[in-house]
Amino acid sequence: MLRIQAAGPTAGQFGSFVRNVDSHTSVELTGLSSTATHTAEILKSGNIDALIFPFEWADVVRTLEVSRGAPKPDPALIVVAERLSPPILVRSLACGFDGAVETQGDVDHAVQKIHKVVAGDWTLESEPSMAGLDLRRGLLARELIIEDINDRHIADLVGTGLTDDDIALVMGWSIQKVRNRIENLLATNELAYRTQLAVIRASLLKVPDFS
Amino acid sequence: MNDEVFRLLPEAVATDDIVDDPEFTEVTRNGEVYTLFRIVRFTHEATDHPEGWTHLANVVRVRNSAIGVALLRIxxxxxxxxxxTISNNSP
Structure with a gap:
């Protein structure tokens, strides 16, 4: 029996999907949380196999992952969308989801897919549309590793949208020193692209405290 | 190699004769990808290069080892x- 907690609105398509999942013989629905705070408490309890969220709650999952600070989720985090398109899969993977299911179609199929995600037999990264993208799970759902105050300044300035030339001017450094520092920040944080550093730095400024 | 633009440097020329820091970052893919290199040896000096390059050097990639040749503006x-230009991915 799969123990699933839902988090999201009780009404609408997601609520309807949750009720369908609840009626499935291989699922025990432990509840439906409609606030991020309650969801965080459920997540910390660790007494469930999977947490399902509507795609609209992707940023809630991102902030939950940041506050939890765990590299590997337990339970599995699964996004629910009417239809899974490549942009939805990319955003979900970056926010820290492990898997994804569609509300349209057979609920048996969706539950089977949740079972596969929980068992580790299927992940978002294994989706064909993710092939060739330099994306890792939870890219946006973690704190940056910052070694010193100058790295913090560089991350802030990149997150502000300044060019390398502008940053060199602000810091009073050579362009070479700025680029070497950015390269080191990217490598330390296992990021492939400068924009990823900017987005993570900028987005973390809005993370609420769930503790 | 255009001999009118590039002049071969003697092997005795040390890296710190020309630059303060032998490590530099090449930025590619529309300013998105940053790759760290270290200069092994300056091989040529350029004069009035039409693209503004001043030196040619043998370099190594610091992470994920590789060797190559770099055009540099110093x-x-x-x-x-x-x-x-990477010439070998596993030196």
């Missing part, structure tokens, strides 16, 4: 710009 002992 001003006041600082590498202002670089274009690297």
């Amino acid at each position: 001003e006041n002992r600082v590498i202002e710009d670089a274009r690297v």
Whole structure:
């Protein structure tokens, strides 16, 4: 029996999907949380196999992952969308989801897919549309590793949208020193692209405290 | 190699004769990808290069080892710009 907690609105398509999942013989629905705070408490309890969220709650999952600070989720985090398109899969993977299911179609199929995600037999990264993208799970759902105050300044300035030339001017450094520092920040944080550093730095400024 | 633009440097020329820091970052893919290199040896000096390059050097990639050749624009002992051609991914 799969123990699933839902988090999201009780009404609408997601609520309807949750009720369908609840009626499935291989699922025990432990509840439906409609606030991020309650969801965080459920997540910390660790007494469930999977947490399902509507795609609209992707940023809630991102902030939950940041506050939890765990590299590997337990339970599995699964996004629910009417239809899974490549942009939805990319955003979900970056926010820290492990898997994804569609509300349209057979609920048996969706539950089977949740079972596969929980068992580790299927992940978002294994989706064909993710092939060739330099994306890792939870890219946006973690704190940056910052070694010193100058790295913090560089991350802030990149997150502000300044060019390398502008940053060199602000810091009073050579362009070479700025680029070497950015390269080191990217490598330390296992990021492939400068924009990823900017987005993570900028987005973390809005993370609420769930503790 | 255009001999009118590039002049072969003697092997005795040390890296720190030309730059303060032998490590530099090449920025590619529309300013998104940053790759760190270290200069092993300056091989040529350029004069009036039409693209503004001032030196040619043998380089190694610092992470994920590789060797290559770099066109460099150096001003006041600082590498202002670089274009690297990787010649071997496993030195």
